[in-house]
Amino acid sequence: MSTFLTLLRRDCAQLLLGGRRGGALLPVLFFLAVAMLYPFAVGPDAPLLARTGGGVIWVAALLAAILPLDRLIEPDLELGLFDQFALRGISEEGVVAVRVLAHWLSFGPPLMLAALPASALVGIDGAQLRLIEWGLLAGTPGLAALGVLVAAITAGLRGGAALGGLLVIPLAVPLLVFGAGSLSAGGEAGLALTGAVSLVLLAITPFAGAAAIKSSRG
């Protein structure tokens, strides 16, 4: 147990505070920047902004989750960290699961906080905002798992970071469809489906990610 706490502490220090690699701040600023730019691009049409703003927030959240992809697995693989874990009998599955948790902590709650000013920027009302927050709570764990999974698969590949971003986008479509869909009238069931997709991704990722790391060892 304390092994995993030690790992979580290191992962959080790396991803949340980020050392010199940006940390949790960069995705949040990116997310806010998108929400800020959108009204400039669409123009001061308040009903239109309020109607489409929720979807934009979801797209911005998805893209913000892609930003830290290249530092999720790759640097540690290069460092030889996973080799040393293997020697100590620490399973890759456990390491990947801890990494998913740390990655979620580094962008899920910050994005949910940033959604408050972002929804004000696009003129979303209280009821919609509540749905967005619930949706992000249900969807960001899935995005975190997907990010770690794709980072593990593309780690060690040439141009892996760019490829990873491209891979995440189609795989995140179900989360986006259900998450953003929950905002339309009568779409509340989308929240449950978003949560279901997240759970599936959370269940698969430790095993698939561990398999990817093991096979990259050659």
Added chain:
Amino acid sequence: MQAGGLTATELFCRRGDRFLFGSLSLRAAPGDALHLVGPNGTGKTSLLRLLAGLLLPTPPSGAIEWQGTCGYLDGRPTLDEHLPLSEALAFWTRLDRAAEVPLERLGLAALTDIPVRYLSTGQRKRAGLARLIGQGADHWLLDEPLNGLDREGAALVEALIAEKRAAGGAVVVASHQPLALPSAQVLDLRKFLPSPAGRGRGWGNDVSAEPPPQPLPAGEGLS
């Protein structure tokens, strides 16, 4: 202390489409040292990674048995580059909760505040040794432990290996540099090239013989 040490039987290793060695068996009892030699590309690192369990032996067979835990040091210190040395080592100390790290002896005592990425090649090697010692493993696998070290550092590594052996550990070292390992077995990987019959392309017993250049099949360009 530990009975048994390391026993490996009938190891085969293939990397890509190249067979590196075959039917290799070795044994290192507690207190033994095994010095792997052979030209570049004969599979010393692969053998060490096999022994560490980081690579799987190529079928048909192969069994590796360790008694006790095993530490592995390659060219990378495996410490977080942006952290000061003391914090980077502290992560492993928390994980291993094992041995005291003799920073003074390794010549690292003055460097604990310096981020790992600013360390020189030799200092990084010493930092890697610090991590290895801190693990407190029973046996050691060392891949070119003298690379980048000065003469004093090399003597230190020899002393550390001797102490590990005296404490009942088995040590397997792959090194091109001369290394004082009293009464060590020397394992020359050239002796374990797979026989020319059947496996691979152009692999004879003479390691200097290059595989004959294969004419390109029609329709296949240079890659």
